[in-house]
Amino acid sequence: MELTKLFPKKASFHLSAIDKDIHLLPATVGRLLELTRKFGEVQIDKVLSNPTPDDVIKIVFFLMTNESKQLFKMQEYVDYDIEGREVPTHIGGIKLLLRYISTADEYKGIVDAVQQCFGGTVEVKKSPEQVSHSPQ
Numbered sequence: 001m002e003l004t005k006l007f008p009k010k011a012s013f014h015l016s017a018i019d020k021d022i023h024l025l026p027a028t029v030g031r032l033l034e035l036t037r038k039f040g041e042v043q044i045d046k047v048l049s050n051p052t053p054d055d056v057i058k059i060v061f062f063l064m065t066n067e068s069k070q071l072f073k074m075q076e077y078v079d080y081d082i083e084g085r086e087v088p089t090h091i092g093g094i095k096l097l098l099r100y101i102s103t104a105d106e107y108k109g110i111v112d113a114v115q116q117c118f119g120g121t122v123e124v125k126k127s128p129e130q131v132s133h134s135p136q
Contacts, residue, residue, distance in 0.1 A: 007119035008026035008027045008028055008117055008118060008119050009026050009116050009117065009119055010023070010024065010025060010026055010116075010117070011023075011024045011112075011113035011114070011115075011116035011117050012024060012113060013106070013109040013110050013112070013113040014106070014109065015100045015101065015102070015106060016102050016103075016106065017099070017100040017101075017102050018071065018100055020068075020071060022060075022064060022068045022071070022113075023064065023065045023067065023068050024060065024063040024064055024065070024068075024113050024114075024116075024117050025063050025064070025065060025117070026063075026117055027059075027063060027117040027118045027119075031062075031063065034062075035059065035062050038062065039058050039062070051111065051114075053107070056110065056111055056114055057094055057097060057098060057110075058094065059114055059117075060097070060110055060113070060114060061093060061094050061097060063114075063117050072092055072093055072094075072096045072097055073092055074090050074091070074092030074093070075090065075091055075092055075096065076088065076089070076090050077089060077090075077091065
């Protein structure tokens with residue numbers, strides 16, 4: 001798909017884990033240039049033709065409105081190691097977003113939202129379980 005044939009739009013998706021709608025901005029030329037500067041390894045044309053969850057999640061977080069990004073601020077929480085000891089830790093951003101994706105249908109909704117932002121069609125090639133940025 002050629003980037004010149006895309007008509008970007010706003011989009012949103014729902015995360016049931018936090019019962020919130022997440023809003024995305026259109027993938028305008030300016031945002032695409034900024035995205036490329038921030039995540040050089042994300043090749044937009046490749047994401048549109050053969051997306052990986054890693055790239056989709058990066059793009060989703062980048063295109064989120066500031067209001068939606070606030071839901072993914074760094075948070076402190078207590079985890080436990082295998083011996084039952086408390087392990088204070090922090091999580092936020094992309095890792096927290098991944099924690100909040102509850103089902104394959106929710107992930108599909110995220111991919112559909114990315115499609116709307118770009119005004120094109122994205123076909124999912126991997127399941128969300130195969131994301132390498134999985135939370136700890």
